[in-house]
Amino acid sequence: QKEVEQNSGPLSVPEGAIASLNCTYSDRGSQSFFWYRQYSGKSPELIMSIYSNGDKEDGRFTAQLNKASQYVSLLIRDSQPSDSATYLCAVKDVTGGFKTIFGAGTRLFVKA
Amino acid sequence: DTAVSQTPKYLVTQMGNDKSIKCEQNLGHDTMYWYKQDSKKFLKIMFSYNNKELIINETVPNRFSPKSPDKAHLNLHINSLELGDSAVYFCASSQEANEQFFGPGTRLTVL
Numbered sequence: 752q753k754e755v756e757q758n759s760g761p762l763s764v765p766e767g768a769i770a771s772l773n774c775t776y777s778d779r780g781s782q783s784f785f786w787y788r789q790y791s792g793k794s795p796e797l798i799m800s801i802y803s804n805g806d807k808e809d810g811r812f813t814a815q816l817n818k819a820s821q822y823v824s825l826l827i828r829d830s831q832p833s834d835s836a837t838y839l840c841a842v843k844d845v846t847g848g849f850k851t852i853f854g855a856g857t858r859l860f861v862k863a
Numbered sequence: 864d865t866a867v868s869q870t871p872k873y874l875v876t877q878m879g880n881d882k883s884i885k886c887e888q889n890l891g892h893d894t895m896y897w898y899k900q901d902s903k904k905f906l907k908i909m910f911s912y913n914n915k916e917l918i919i920n921e922t923v924p925n926r927f928s929p930k931s932p933d934k935a936h937l938n939l940h941i942n943s944l945e946l947g948d949s950a951v952y953f954c955a956s957s958q959e960a961n962e963q964f965f966g967p968g969t970r971l972t973v974l
Contacts, residue, residue: 783960797951849918
């Protein structure tokens with residue numbers, strides 16, 4: 752069974768610190784990777800997508816992908832209390848075409 | 864506004880009833896999805912349609928029946944509701960298999 756694993760947390764960081772969220776996946780052939788943010792009681796919203804090994808930066812967010820290690824991470828620099836949410840890692844199933852497998856999410860709490 | 868919309872936002876019903884949830888997207892996407900998010904917040908794919916064709920049909924009780932009248936709409940009908948069906952149901956859309964955009968969710972409570 753193809754899986755996406757995340758530490759459920761909560762991960763607690765002080766305001767202004769770097770939050771590091773990690774994700775591993777089981778399907779070595781996966782090509783597309785996504786990070787979604789979900790506030791309590793709200794729907795998931797896309798933060799980043801990454802398709803190639805290395806880093807991809809967008810504002811305070813950096814996604815990192817290492818396909819050899821089957822590992823994808825999200826760094827949030829200068830963390831703000833408004834970043835407190837659950838972060839979902841998602842991986843597109845190569846064989847399934849349109850099927851995206853979500854991790855269970857990591858709860859992030861940024862202390863003011 | 865361009866978005867994925869769902870109705871109703873809340874649904875409270877008795878066990879054994881039949882209910883429907885509707886979803887519409889005006890993003891011009893060709894693929895739509897239904898997800899179930901349980902109390903542990905795990906988001907699990909149920910169905911997906913691409914240009915009105917069913918392409919993903921996960922292990923879901925056959926009490927759940929999706930229907931896509933056109934590529935902008937995807938509805939979910941649930942027969943003989945059970946306590947375990949209580950969850951938040953999210954509709955989403957994407958262009959091909961790229962990033963997905965989610966609707967606001969429908970919180971279903973079965974009493």
